[in-house]
Amino acid sequence: MQGFAGLSLFSVLLLMALGLAIIFGQMGVVNLAHGEFMALGAYTVYLCSSLVHTYAPALAGSYFVFAIIIAFLVAGTAGYLAEWGLIRHLYKRPLDTLLATWGLSLIMQQGFRLTFGAREVTPVLPEWLMGSFKPTDSIDIPINGVFVMGLTLLLTLAVWTFMYRSRLGLRMRATVQNRTMSGAVGINTGLVDRLTFALGCGIAGVAGAAFTTIGSTGPDSGSRYIVDTFLVVVFGGTSSLFGTIASAFGIAQGQSIAGFFLEGTMGKVAVLLGIVFILMLRPQGLFANKVRS
Amino acid sequence: MIPTYNTTFLLAIEDLTVSFDGFKAVDGLNLYIEKNELRVIIGPNGAGKTTVLDMICGKTQPTEGSIRFHNRELIGLPEHQIVRAGVGRKFQTPSIYENLTVLENLEVSFPRGRSVLGCIAFTRTKDVTERIHKVAEDIFLADLLETPGALLSHGQKQWLEIGMLLMQEPQLLMLDEPVAGMSAGEREQTAELLKRITPGRSIIIIEHDMEFVARIAHQVTVLHLGKLLAEGTMEQIRQNPKVIEVYLGH
Amino acid sequence: MNSLYQRLFGGKRGVLNLVVLAALLLIVLPLSLSIFRLNLVGKYLTFSFVALGLVMLWGKGGVLSLGQGVFFGLGGYCMAMFLKLEASDPISTKIQSTPGIPDFMDWNQLTKLPTLWLPFKHLPFALIATVVVPALVAFVIGYAMFKRRVGGVYFAIITQAIALILSLGIDGNQGLTGGRNGITDLRTLCGWDIRSTHAQYVLYFVTCILLFVIILGLQWLLSGKMGKMLLAMNEREDRVRFSGYDVSMFKVFTFCLAAALSGIGGALFVLQVGFISPSLVGIVPSIEMVIFAAVGGRSSLYGAVYGALLVNTGKSLFSESFPQLWLFCMGGLFIAVVVLFPNGLAGLVEQLTQRFGPWFSKQRQPEAAPLVALSGAHTEKGTNA
Numbered sequence: 001m002q003g004f005a006g007l008s009l010f011s012v013l014l015l016m017a018l019g020l021a022i023i024f025g026q027m028g029v030v031n032l033a034h035g036e037f038m039a040l041g042a043y044t045v046y047l048c049s050s051l052v053h054t055y056a057p058a059l060a061g062s063y064f065v066f067a068i069i070i071a072f073l074v075a076g077t078a079g080y081l082a083e084w085g086l087i088r089h090l091y092k093r094p095l096d097t098l099l100a101t102w103g104l105s106l107i108m109q110q111g112f113r114l115t116f117g118a119r120e121v122t123p124v125l126p127e128w129l130m131g132s133f134k135p136t137d138s139i140d141i142p143i144n145g146v147f148v149m150g151l152t153l154l155l156t157l158a159v160w161t162f163m164y165r166s167r168l169g170l171r172m173r174a175t176v177q178n179r180t181m182s183g184a185v186g187i188n189t190g191l192v193d194r195l196t197f198a199l200g201c202g203i204a205g206v207a208g209a210a211f212t213t214i215g216s217t218g219p220d221s222g223s224r225y226i227v228d229t230f231l232v233v234v235f236g237g238t239s240s241l242f243g244t245i246a247s248a249f250g251i252a253q254g255q256s257i258a259g260f261f262l263e264g265t266m267g268k269v270a271v272l273l274g275i276v277f278i279l280m281l282r283p284q285g286l287f288a289n290k291v292r293s
Numbered sequence: 294m295i296p297t298y299n300t301t302f303l304l305a306i307e308d309l310t311v312s313f314d315g316f317k318a319v320d321g322l323n324l325y326i327e328k329n330e331l332r333v334i335i336g337p338n339g340a341g342k343t344t345v346l347d348m349i350c351g352k353t354q355p356t357e358g359s360i361r362f363h364n365r366e367l368i369g370l371p372e373h374q375i376v377r378a379g380v381g382r383k384f385q386t387p388s389i390y391e392n393l394t395v396l397e398n399l400e401v402s403f404p405r406g407r408s409v410l411g412c413i414a415f416t417r418t419k420d421v422t423e424r425i426h427k428v429a430e431d432i433f434l435a436d437l438l439e440t441p442g443a444l445l446s447h448g449q450k451q452w453l454e455i456g457m458l459l460m461q462e463p464q465l466l467m468l469d470e471p472v473a474g475m476s477a478g479e480r481e482q483t484a485e486l487l488k489r490i491t492p493g494r495s496i497i498i499i500e501h502d503m504e505f506v507a508r509i510a511h512q513v514t515v516l517h518l519g520k521l522l523a524e525g526t527m528e529q530i531r532q533n534p535k536v537i538e539v540y541l542g543h
Numbered sequence: 544m545n546s547l548y549q550r551l552f553g554g555k556r557g558v559l560n561l562v563v564l565a566a567l568l569l570i571v572l573p574l575s576l577s578i579f580r581l582n583l584v585g586k587y588l589t590f591s592f593v594a595l596g597l598v599m600l601w602g603k604g605g606v607l608s609l610g611q612g613v614f615f616g617l618g619g620y621c622m623a624m625f626l627k628l629e630a631s632d633p634i635s636t637k638i639q640s641t642p643g644i645p646d647f648m649d650w651n652q653l654t655k656l657p658t659l660w661l662p663f664k665h666l667p668f669a670l671i672a673t674v675v676v677p678a679l680v681a682f683v684i685g686y687a688m689f690k691r692r693v694g695g696v697y698f699a700i701i702t703q704a705i706a707l708i709l710s711l712g713i714d715g716n717q718g719l720t721g722g723r724n725g726i727t728d729l730r731t732l733c734g735w736d737i738r739s740t741h742a743q744y745v746l747y748f749v750t751c752i753l754l755f756v757i758i759l760g761l762q763w764l765l766s767g768k769m770g771k772m773l774l775a776m777n778e779r780e781d782r783v784r785f786s787g788y789d790v791s792m793f794k795v796f797t798f799c800l801a802a803a804l805s806g807i808g809g810a811l812f813v814l815q816v817g818f819i820s821p822s823l824v825g826i827v828p829s830i831e832m833v834i835f836a837a838v839g840g841r842s843s844l845y846g847a848v849y850g851a852l853l854v855n856t857g858k859s860l861f862s863e864s865f866p867q868l869w870l871f872c873m874g875g876l877f878i879a880v881v882v883l884f885p886n887g888l889a890g891l892v893e894q895l896t897q898r899f900g901p902w903f904s905k906q907r908q909p910e911a912a913p914l915v916a917l918s919g920a921h922t923e924k925g926t927n928a
């Protein structure tokens with residue numbers, strides 16, 4: 001099921017990249033703590049799971065969907081606070097934002113470690129997510145994989161609709177493209193920034209929730225995928241949603257396939273090397289819009 | 294038009310076109326500059342004036358056409374090589390090094406030690422100091438050599454930028470709105486400075502102040518919507534009905 | 544301003560800085576610390592080589608690299624390979640299935656020395672490699688990136704990716720590189736036992752002397768035109784390009800310089816500590832090296848040394864007494880140096896001397912603080928020496 005493992009990785013990468021594309025691609029803010037917001041979502045689901053199984057076992061089957069929504073809200077709120085408390089002071093200083101968000105990620109990681117322990121944890125997944133779907137004897141499709149993919153598609157569609165079809169999405173895009181004018185026409189750019197950042201973090205939270213279905217969560221789970229996620233966004237060309245999707249797919253599948261031929265981590269190394277090499281030749285990524293000189 | 298391959302003009306622009314996503318900022322422009330000429334380019338906003346300068350100095354790549362300087366094709370060369378070929382560009386907003394003194398601003402523009410090794414080995418020899426002092430006098434900043442750039446007035450920054458270009462000993466000097474934001478007195482001084490430095494090189498100026506233009510221009514070129522609208526002396530331009538309609542008003 | 548003395552020492556302030564640091568490193572610490580702790584200081588000083596490189600690259604040049612561990616590691620591995628080969632002579636390794644090759648290769652069932660290792664049997668090659676290999680790698684990466692005007696955040700992320708690639712690559716090739724455990728059990732340098740107390744003292748002083756030589760050299764470089772060019776490029780890259788400079792080559796130069804310095808640091812690290820592993824190469828150590836420079840004051844050479852010493856000392860102390868707190872402190876430190884103290888220790892010192900030090904030289908310092916903000920750093924006057 002190599003193909004499918006690749007698809008699950010693709011979903012996680014895409015969800016994380018979506019959130020990051022909004023924050024980095026749209027706002028130009030580099031959030032090295034993005035992985036920690038993902039972990040926050042995962043830990044939130046774990047917490048929900050523990051609470052449900054201690055106090056309301058009857059909900060064991062249905063809590064999961066609500067947990068995902070709660071993960072979105074928790075991560076989003078944390079993002080809102082982070083923007084308000086830290087990021088907004090550093091808008092004109094992208095390199096300093098890098099360092100400050102790295103510091104934030106360290107703090108969050110240690111926070112996870114102290115609260116949940118250093119060992120990895122897993123929420124108890126509801127029954128309907130377990131097992132697999134066997135249309136024929138030889139094909140074996142794990143249900144959690146399908147669920148994650150479905151969630152990813154749904155969220156991607158939701159993000160696209162929101163950004164390009166809603167008023168708030170319009171305001172977000174306007175603020176990013178021309179801050180002064182947006183302010184002049186009455187858009188509260190500070191609030192819009194906060195909400196944009198919060199949205200990106202919320203999506204990361206959902207990525208974390210999705211991640212719990214295919215892997216366990218530890219304090220440094222976030223940092224495991226952060227470099228990959230940035231590369232996905234940069235590789236796909238930061239201004240294109242389609243580029244992000246294609247890039248996530250390519251990188252995830254690439255890693256799966258390479259992992260098949262090369263042992264251990266060398267598969268990942270090969271893919272990363274390939275990406276860096278291509279970026280050296282074409283820094284704007286594969287799908288960047290034609291740049292006005 | 295077929296580009297001329299051998300030209301005696303200092304600068305020969307032919308069929309120059311640049312299009313951004315379908316919008317033609319400059320459309321089939323032909324422009325010829327002689328040696329020792331001071332040409333002013335005027336035109337309404339959006340006419341493509343700054344874009345033309347951008348293309349000459351290498352900041353923007355045209356989609357079509359040819360730019361020949363001393364009969365050498367400039368299109369495709371990196372910016373720093375165009376500079377070394379003898380083209381100097383002054384930007385619309387004064388672009389000087391605020392953290393360096395006037396003297397250092399000029400020293401850095403001296404055309405020696407511009408490679409990494411050259412820079413490490415560079416020493417401030419007598420010829421450098423002499424040249425700095427000469428240029429500083431030309432640009433009215435001889436008394437302010439130790440002043441950091443940040444502390445200069447707007448007009449003085451414009452002069453410093455012109456001085457930095459003069460240090461490079463360019464054969465073609467391109468100035469984008471050199472007197473914007475200057476007082477009347479400063480404009481007079483600038484006009485005098487420009488007239489003084491024209492011999493031995495050519496200057497292209499973009500300006501909106503018609504009085505200033507009248508005082509200095511040998512020839513005037515009018516651009517409109519990326520195309521050449523009219524060309525001639527200031528008198529001829531002033532009386533040209535097309536120009537009046539589009540730009541000068543009644 | 545142009546005499547050799549002026550350029551090397553940078554006026555009264557520079558001489559004072561040098562004397563204070565020299566007194567601290569060459570007299571005070573060796574007399575007051577046990578050899579064990581002095582060896583630790585020596586280790587921290589090797590990190591300051593990286594920090595010095597970052598001062599040039601980031602503080603002056605405005606280019607942030609989050610992958611200096613790569614170059615530190617490359618230099619370290621070059622030295623370690625030589626030392627390991629020396630420790631793996633056929634007589635000491637006669638109990639192995641294949642004598643004459645490093646132990647970890649034997650455990651991985653290799654039967655002969657990989658070609659990559661062969662030139663490292665010779666000390667001159669290894670010494671040259673510790674400087675040249677990092678510089679060469681930096682050249683390739685820098686040229687590809689800077690020529691295409693990739694900078695800022697993108698560049699920083701690419702350097703992270705490269706750090707990850709190298710650390711994973713070393714990790715996954717146990718037979719070739721010693722894998723996750725790294726190269727350990729290093730004993731002698733041309734017959735001289737580097738683990739002895741005598742050797743540790745010698746290596747410590749060698750590190751210090753090299754440090755001072757490099758600081759003076761960098762000061763010489765910065766006090767000339769190169770210093771002004773870096774300042775100008777940091778402030779207004781376009782204008783520099785339009786003054787006829789190929790800005791990308793200057794960035795490549797600074798990147799290679801920082802890489803070479805990091806490589807030297809890595810080699811000295813191996814000599815003093817006795818091992819190298821991928822834990823010094825990856826993303827986390829590389830970002831930590833940035834904090835050493837940031838704490839000291841990102842554009843202050845002397846600050847880099849103090850920053851490296853302070854942060855690492857803090858790390859040791861905290862890890863011993865309050866291990867849970869340390870990561871919080873680190874995280875807080877990153878935020879603090881960016882939000883509260885952009886000019887680090889050097890900035891604080893400058894503020895203090897402004898209040899108490901009218902008897903310092905009043906002449907314009909060779910590199911006075913920027914009047915106009917560079918890369919967003921605050922404009923309080925930080926010492927740049």
